[in-house]
Amino acid sequence: xxxxxxxxxxxxxxxxxxxxxxxxxxxxxxxxxxxxxxxxxxxxxxxxxxxxxxxxxxxxxxxxxxxxxxxxxxxxxxxxxxxxxxxxxxxxxxxxxxxxxxxxxxxxxxxxxxxxxxxxxxxxxxxxxxxxxxxxxxxxxxxxxxxxxxxxxxxxxxxxxxxxxxxxxxxxxxxxxxxxxxxxxxxxxxxxxxxxxxxxxxxxxxxxxxxxxxxxxxxxxxxxxxxxxxxxxxxxxxxxxxxxxxxxxxxxxxxx
Amino acid sequence: xxxxxxxxxxxxxxxxxxxxxxxxxxxxxxxxxxxxxxxxxxxxxxxxxxxxxxxxxxxxxxxxxxxxxxxxxxxxxxxxxxxxxxxxxxxxxxxxxxxxxxxxxxxxxxxxxxxxxxxxxxxxxxxxxxxxxxxxxxxxxxxxxxxxxxxxxxxxxxxxxxxxxxxxxxxxxxxxxxxxxxxxxxx
Numbered sequence: 001x002x003x004x005x006x007x008x009x010x011x012x013x014x015x016x017x018x019x020x021x022x023x024x025x026x027x028x029x030x031x032x033x034x035x036x037x038x039x040x041x042x043x044x045x046x047x048x049x050x051x052x053x054x055x056x057x058x059x060x061x062x063x064x065x066x067x068x069x070x071x072x073x074x075x076x077x078x079x080x081x082x083x084x085x086x087x088x089x090x091x092x093x094x095x096x097x098x099x100x101x102x103x104x105x106x107x108x109x110x111x112x113x114x115x116x117x118x119x120x121x122x123x124x125x126x127x128x129x130x131x132x133x134x135x136x137x138x139x140x141x142x143x144x145x146x147x148x149x150x151x152x153x154x155x156x157x158x159x160x161x162x163x164x165x166x167x168x169x170x171x172x173x174x175x176x177x178x179x180x181x182x183x184x185x186x187x188x189x190x191x192x193x194x195x196x197x198x199x200x201x202x203x204x205x206x207x208x209x210x211x212x213x214x215x216x217x218x219x220x221x222x223x224x225x226x227x228x229x230x231x232x233x234x235x236x237x238x239x240x241x242x243x244x245x246x247x248x249x250x251x252x253x254x255x256x
Numbered sequence: 257x258x259x260x261x262x263x264x265x266x267x268x269x270x271x272x273x274x275x276x277x278x279x280x281x282x283x284x285x286x287x288x289x290x291x292x293x294x295x296x297x298x299x300x301x302x303x304x305x306x307x308x309x310x311x312x313x314x315x316x317x318x319x320x321x322x323x324x325x326x327x328x329x330x331x332x333x334x335x336x337x338x339x340x341x342x343x344x345x346x347x348x349x350x351x352x353x354x355x356x357x358x359x360x361x362x363x364x365x366x367x368x369x370x371x372x373x374x375x376x377x378x379x380x381x382x383x384x385x386x387x388x389x390x391x392x393x394x395x396x397x398x399x400x401x402x403x404x405x406x407x408x409x410x411x412x413x414x415x416x417x418x419x420x421x422x423x424x425x426x427x428x429x430x431x432x433x434x435x436x437x438x439x440x441x442x443x
Binding site: 015 | 265274275276278279280283284287288291295301304305308309312313316317323324327350358359360361
């Protein structure tokens with residue numbers, strides 16, 4: 001009897017695509033919703049989510065964030081449903097694309113790298129998340145695809161940029177502060193508080209609240225699952241400070 | 257990936273840290289099991305390949321919420337592939353442009369495979385497919401994991417977010433429904 005095999009050509013192509021998607025440099029995931037929802041993948045997902053949460057806040061001026069130079073004019077395009085925005089030829093020295101998305105209807109809008117933005121009625125017409133976000137450029141990438149429901153409308157502005165990561169700053173107590181970046185985390189990590197204030201959380205308090213501290217002690221997925229079950233539905237708040245790490249200006253909330 | 261026993265939890269953790277080789281190891285390791293499973297649920301090999309591929313793309317996209325069972329991503333893949341297979345066009349829509357752009361082996365070979373599949377399948381598998389389609393999605397997942405893939409009820413229950421007792425009850429009922437369906441079509 002002849003066995004049905006997976007088409008080897010198609011399989012190789014899918015495998016290459018998976019490799020490319022996984023290996024692509026992780027872009028910061030925008031912290032649009034002011035709340036962080038951690039799923040079951042706390043082992044792996046937490047640091048990525050938090051990283052994006054913090055890095056995406058006010059990165060133009062934040063120590064440790066990218067210092068970004070725009071290369072050329074913006075492309076602005078409005079569409080309904082899933083569509084690709086063509087960016088044109090990649091200028092020399094471009095390392096990413098600076099994008100800002102405005103939702104024209106409620107819905108969820110997903111970038112090529114899986115980062116997504118959720119818009120409710122209140123967000124419509126506003127450039128959400130307090131700003132924008134830089135997508136790392138894949139080789140030969142000349143378009144950005146926004147995936148969304150057929151009825152959801154959006155406007156995307158995109159500009160090629162070159163970026164370099166700035167140094168963290170140091171406060172009077174000798175603590176580093178700024179955005180999470182590829183070098184790791186500063187003592188005080190930039191976030192947006194639930195009241196909209198931009199400030200910093202202590203790295204240790206964040207690690208405790210988001211489970212990464214606990215995750216480091218788990219020796220089996222069962223332990224991780226048990227811990228997640230115990231946290232399900234709960235909300236953990238930690239204080240947000242000014243860059244002195246002492247003056248409290250709000251709270252940062254993590255929902256499980 | 258070296259020799260000896262591979263710790264899949266470790267592989268998964270590395271994959272989540274953007275290690276493409278770790279992720280493709282998961283694809284190489286589990287592709288055929290997922291593909292065989294999907295062949296039981298869809299009508300042709302072409303769809304089964306797309307559903308299988310989509311489940312791995314979803315594994316990456318939804319990595320933050322993937323639950324490992326018995327230290328493996330395979331149960332999650334089987335359940336996800338089962339959901340996608342219930343409505344192939346909807347389940348693979350997100351990846352339609354990608355799949356259409358990827359090369360395939362000779363198309364006639366595919367048609368031949370489909371034809372062979374139908375002969376090979378025979379009546380009993382056809383009846384089983386029909387019976388499975390009568391079940392609720394979560395019950396199909398239970399049957400697949402416990403009856404066809406030999407996972408413990410407790411493990412399947414964890415993945416599907418059911419209590420142990422509820423999973424046992426539903427499994428019992430689902431088996432009853434399948435048995436009844438098979439009896440009806442044969443008499």
